[in-house]
Amino acid sequence: xxxxxxxxxxxxxxQFSLTTDANGALLVPAEQIAEVxxxxxxxxxxxxxxxxxxxxxxxxxxxxxxxxxxxxxxIPYNHNLNLRVMLPRNAPGDPLPALPTVSYIWRTADWxxxxxxxxxxxxxxxxxxx
Numbered sequence: 671x672x673x674x675x676x677x678x679x680x681x682x683x684x685q686f687s688l689t690t691d692a693n694g695a696l697l698v699p700a701e702q703i704a705e706v707x708x709x710x711x712x713x714x715x716x717x718x719x720x721x722x723x724x725x726x727x728x729x730x731x732x733x734x735x736x737x738x739x740x741x742x743x744x745i746p747y748n749h750n751l752n753l754r755v756m757l758p759r760n761a762p763g764d765p766l767p768a769l770p771t772v773s774y775i776w777r778t779a780d781w782x783x784x785x786x787x788x789x790x791x792x793x794x795x796x797x798x799x800x
Contacts, residue, residue, distance in 0.1 A: 678716060678749070685709065695739065695752035703740075703755055704770040710742060710751070711775055718742040718751060721772070724782035726790045734759045736767050736792060757792065768793040 679696075682688060686706055688696045698706050710718040720743040727737040740753040757767040771794040773779040783794040794800060 681715070682706075682710075691754060693752070695754040698753050698755050700755050700757060700769050703738075703753070704772055704775070706753065707740070707742075707772045707775050716744060716749075717746055718744045718749070720745055721776035721778045721782070724779060724786060726786035726792050728759065728790050731759070736790060738769060738786065738792060740772070760791075766791045766793050768795055770795050771797040773797055 679690065682696060683690065686698070686702060686709075688698060688706070691697055696706075707718075710716050721740065722743055723739075723741040725739040725741070727739070729735045729737065736757045736759050738755045738757065740755075742751045742753065743749070744751075755769060757769070760766055769792065771779065771783060773783060773794070780798065783797055784800065786792045787794065787797075787800055
């Protein structure tokens with residue numbers, strides 16, 4: 671598998687005003703994750719038809735953030751891409767961190783999102799079976 675070609679990365683960065691982290695993952699604001707994912711799957715130039723994994727990370731009290739990483743693959747184009755969403759860690763009594771669901775885009779997200787909720791308490795809004 672190859673990494674996402676530079677012209678396609680530039681397309682995504684310009685389409686959504688995204689930036690890239692040091693590891694090559696696109697940094698996506700929480701409120702844009704569903705829109706970006708829908709574009710990645712539906713655009714014929716990209717066609718990310720496979721959501722391999724959603725990984726949720728608690729960075730601890732010192733950093734006070736959580737992350738959700740989406741690992742995507744375009745099987746026909748042989749491209750991989752990681753999307754990274756940073757969330758503030760909730761204080762006791764505050765609502766849990768929340769993101770829009772992408773389970774209607776990729777069915778595999780249903781399980782991955784429930785696992786992130788069960789393990790770290792990250793809520794996925796409009797999930798069919800949170």
